[in-house]
Amino acid sequence: MLKRALVLLVCAILLVLSGVVPVIAQDVPQLPADCESVQLEYWNPFTGPDGPFMGQIVDAFNADNPNIQVTMTTQTEYYTQLSTAAASGTLPDVAIVHADQVATQVYRNILRPIDTVIEEAGIAGEDFPEAVWNAGEVNGSRYSIPLDIHPMTMFYNADLFAEAGLEGPPTTAEEFAAAAGALTSGDNNGFMITAGFPIRQIFEMLLYQYGGTSFNEDGTEATWNSEAGVQAAQWLLDAQANYSQPNLEVDAELNSFKGGTVGIIWNGIWQTTNVTGEGVFFNGIATAVPQIGPNPAVWAGSHQLTLPVQGDEDTCRDAAAGIFIRYLLDNSLTWASAGQLPANNVVRESDEFAALQPQSDIAAGSAEYVFFPPSVPGITDAYAPLDEAISALMSGNATDIQAELDNAAERANQILEQNRQTYSEAPSN
Amino acid sequence: MTITAREPIVAVVAGQKKKRLDWVPYLFILPHLIFFVAFAGFPFFLGLVISFFQYDYLRPEANRFVGIQNYTNLFTPGTVENSVFWNALGNTGEFVLMSVPLLIIIPLFLALLLNTNLPGKNLYRAIYFAPWVLSSAVVGLLGFWIFQSQGGLLNYFLRDLGIGTPRWLSSMPWAWFSILITTVWWTSGFNMIIILAALQNIPAALYEAASIDGATWWQRFRYVTIPQLRPVLVFIIIITIIASFNLFAQPFFMTDSGGPAQSGGGGSTEPIMLRIYNESFVRNRMGSGAAMAFVVAVIMMVVSFFNFRLFRSRE
Numbered sequence: 001m002l003k004r005a006l007v008l009l010v011c012a013i014l015l016v017l018s019g020v021v022p023v024i025a026q027d028v029p030q031l032p033a034d035c036e037s038v039q040l041e042y043w044n045p046f047t048g049p050d051g052p053f054m055g056q057i058v059d060a061f062n063a064d065n066p067n068i069q070v071t072m073t074t075q076t077e078y079y080t081q082l083s084t085a086a087a088s089g090t091l092p093d094v095a096i097v098h099a100d101q102v103a104t105q106v107y108r109n110i111l112r113p114i115d116t117v118i119e120e121a122g123i124a125g126e127d128f129p130e131a132v133w134n135a136g137e138v139n140g141s142r143y144s145i146p147l148d149i150h151p152m153t154m155f156y157n158a159d160l161f162a163e164a165g166l167e168g169p170p171t172t173a174e175e176f177a178a179a180a181g182a183l184t185s186g187d188n189n190g191f192m193i194t195a196g197f198p199i200r201q202i203f204e205m206l207l208y209q210y211g212g213t214s215f216n217e218d219g220t221e222a223t224w225n226s227e228a229g230v231q232a233a234q235w236l237l238d239a240q241a242n243y244s245q246p247n248l249e250v251d252a253e254l255n256s257f258k259g260g261t262v263g264i265i266w267n268g269i270w271q272t273t274n275v276t277g278e279g280v281f282f283n284g285i286a287t288a289v290p291q292i293g294p295n296p297a298v299w300a301g302s303h304q305l306t307l308p309v310q311g312d313e314d315t316c317r318d319a320a321a322g323i324f325i326r327y328l329l330d331n332s333l334t335w336a337s338a339g340q341l342p343a344n345n346v347v348r349e350s351d352e353f354a355a356l357q358p359q360s361d362i363a364a365g366s367a368e369y370v371f372f373p374p375s376v377p378g379i380t381d382a383y384a385p386l387d388e389a390i391s392a393l394m395s396g397n398a399t400d401i402q403a404e405l406d407n408a409a410e411r412a413n414q415i416l417e418q419n420r421q422t423y424s425e426a427p428s429n
Numbered sequence: 430m431t432i433t434a435r436e437p438i439v440a441v442v443a444g445q446k447k448k449r450l451d452w453v454p455y456l457f458i459l460p461h462l463i464f465f466v467a468f469a470g471f472p473f474f475l476g477l478v479i480s481f482f483q484y485d486y487l488r489p490e491a492n493r494f495v496g497i498q499n500y501t502n503l504f505t506p507g508t509v510e511n512s513v514f515w516n517a518l519g520n521t522g523e524f525v526l527m528s529v530p531l532l533i534i535i536p537l538f539l540a541l542l543l544n545t546n547l548p549g550k551n552l553y554r555a556i557y558f559a560p561w562v563l564s565s566a567v568v569g570l571l572g573f574w575i576f577q578s579q580g581g582l583l584n585y586f587l588r589d590l591g592i593g594t595p596r597w598l599s600s601m602p603w604a605w606f607s608i609l610i611t612t613v614w615w616t617s618g619f620n621m622i623i624i625l626a627a628l629q630n631i632p633a634a635l636y637e638a639a640s641i642d643g644a645t646w647w648q649r650f651r652y653v654t655i656p657q658l659r660p661v662l663v664f665i666i667i668i669t670i671i672a673s674f675n676l677f678a679q680p681f682f683m684t685d686s687g688g689p690a691q692s693g694g695g696g697s698t699e700p701i702m703l704r705i706y707n708e709s710f711v712r713n714r715m716g717s718g719a720a721m722a723f724v725v726a727v728i729m730m731v732v733s734f735f736n737f738r739l740f741r742s743r744e
Contacts, residue, residue, distance in 0.1 A: 086487050108487045195599055196685045249599035250685040255579040381712050391690035398692035407693055414509045425491045
């Protein structure tokens with residue numbers, strides 16, 4: 001623990017010394033001449049080790065822009081905080097919202113459209129991968145700008161790989177099976193998956209790789225009970241039987257991996273500092289997940305920048321928010337050091353990012369293949385039955401894959417129908 | 430009997446004060462009344478109203494009266510609410526049945542032990558009471574790290590001893606077992622202190638008289654201690670039932686919000702309070718959440734009513 005804190009501290013100091021260097025610096029927007037000093041409130045949910053990196057970017061922004069001062073607040077229980085702030089009319093000027101939450105927060109009157117603000121700030125859709133950009137569009141209006149992509153990532157124990165005589169990380173189903181098989185012996189597990197988070201996300205990724213989708217395009221129906229869904233679940237059960245252990249609880253794979261007895265795990269890119277580098281006693285490496293099915297697809301989340309609803313809208317504050325958002329995108333290389341992939345193509349394709357490992361390796365195999373659920377309000381509610389179904393299958397409490405997926409889809413469809421009634425009124429912003 | 434004896438006194442008092450409202454007693458209860466109305470009475474009433482609406486406080490344009498729809502959903506088989514609600518309520522009921530006897534008997538036993546002239550008994554009292562001061566989140570996380578299967582404290586030792594290492598948190602019935610042990614460890618101290626205080630209030634003369642009459646240890650316990658403790662035990666049983674009904678943090682932290690998942694949906698240890706929270710503040714369906722809360726409240730009232738009846742009839 002102390003060791004990891006020390007490493008983080010050293011990293012932080014190095015970053016401060018190297019300074020925050022913007023990668024792209026053309027046509028930077030300016031605050032209108034009649035605006036004097038502007039105070040902005042900026043909220044985010046970065047309570048982990050990534051928070052200080054964001055703090056650095058904000059400090060650098062404040063130093064560069066004497067007429068705009070941004071105050072950053074990091075909140076836990078994030079959406080509850082946003083809801084209560086909305087009720088009391090104290091929403092911040094800029095807020096981070098997860099891609100799959102954008103539509104819900106729009107319909108709950110927390111976010112407002114930002115088409116004009118981003119136009120003035122010089123932000124355009126072609127600078128982002130299509131899927132992550134589309135996540136910010138609800139009802140034909142734009143409500144959010146992608147800051148980053150955090151994909152499912154493969155972590156492997158390079159020491160065990162070397163002992164087993166394996167060259168590099170597997171990238172195909174065949175290579176994966178060979179590697180996981182070779183690494184499974186005695187007390188060691190070649191690949192470990194649990195019955196808890198993020199097993200549903202892993203299932204979803206395989207579902208897309210086998211050509212399926214979680215929902216139909218307009219988000220009115222669950223479609224995971226397809227042939228692709230059965231294939232994906234069967235692959236997981238086979239992998240569990242062949243390489244892993246039955247019925248593991250949440251985080252068991254992380255704890256075992258850190259114990260040095262597991263060859264490969266799949267978890268979010270946010271686990272990078274936890275299970276690689278100084279976080280482990282062996283050589284832990286992060287890289288892109290392999291392609292198991294015929295289509296490339298990678299599960300991912302994305303932090304998106306939004307402008308919450310304000311009682312008194314003010315062109316100066318809006319312009320300042322646009323400038324700030326643009327600055328965050330331009331400087332997302334610093335944010336990438338915290339272990340996220342910049343959503344902005346220009347930053348992600350820069351030489352500076354290419355030098356950043358393992359993020360650039362992961363980005364190469366993931367950023368273009370990410371998928372997001374349809375932007376309809378309450379879509380995350382409809383995942384709850386799938387979470388339960390996959391968890392029940394992986395814990396051995398259910399055995400009939402098709403029946404379990406059908407049942408989950410039926411319940412999800414009821415939830416989607418309820419949501420259509422609940423959210424039948426268009427948002428007032 | 431007592432009523433007829435009191436009547437004349439009431440009449441005299443009423444006669445003396447003639448129509449003048451005596452506001453002094455109301456002043457005494459006023460401070461509590463204000464807080465009660467503001468933080469319990471009014472929200473209770475508002476919750477009842479909300480339960481008849483489709484309601485989200487951030488979407489006034491979408492709030493509409495739906496009659497008893499939120500309630501009928503709970504009682505109609507096949508709806509999403511029906512299966513998750515009754516599953517979670519059943520889980521909480523199971524937990525109450527398992528935890529309450531343990532949370533009465535163990536603290537009673539500890540209190541009896543610590544009521545003797547044990548050397549260092551104050552230290553033991555402090556040790557047994559200590560876990561109760563921890564917050565539910567701390568207890569939940571401690572529970573997780575003790576029972577988790579890969580390198581958790583318990584399995585680490587069991588493996589060294591060569592004993593089987595069950596998946597404490599992801600298989601049944603071990604998930605309940607882990608939650609129960611954690612809860613008993615956490616809250617026994619509080620019940621113990623209350624019982625201990627009551628034990629110390631039992632006059633020693635009663636035990637002396639019983640001893641002189643030749644009563645054994647068990648007879649003294651059965652005919653002196655238990656009857657003397659009855660009012661306190663009633664109190665403890667009622668607050669323990671209510672506390673167990675409010676189970677939330679232990680499954681939230683220990684079993685990944687109520688796992689292991691069952692075939693057909695629903696977690697095996699998902700408590701009703703977590704379900705109400707999810708319905709109201711994750712799905713933002715506050716009307717439906719309020720209806721669930723009211724059904725639970727009615728059940729609690731019925732349980733408490735029978736509790737009082739049961740213990741009163743023995744007096």
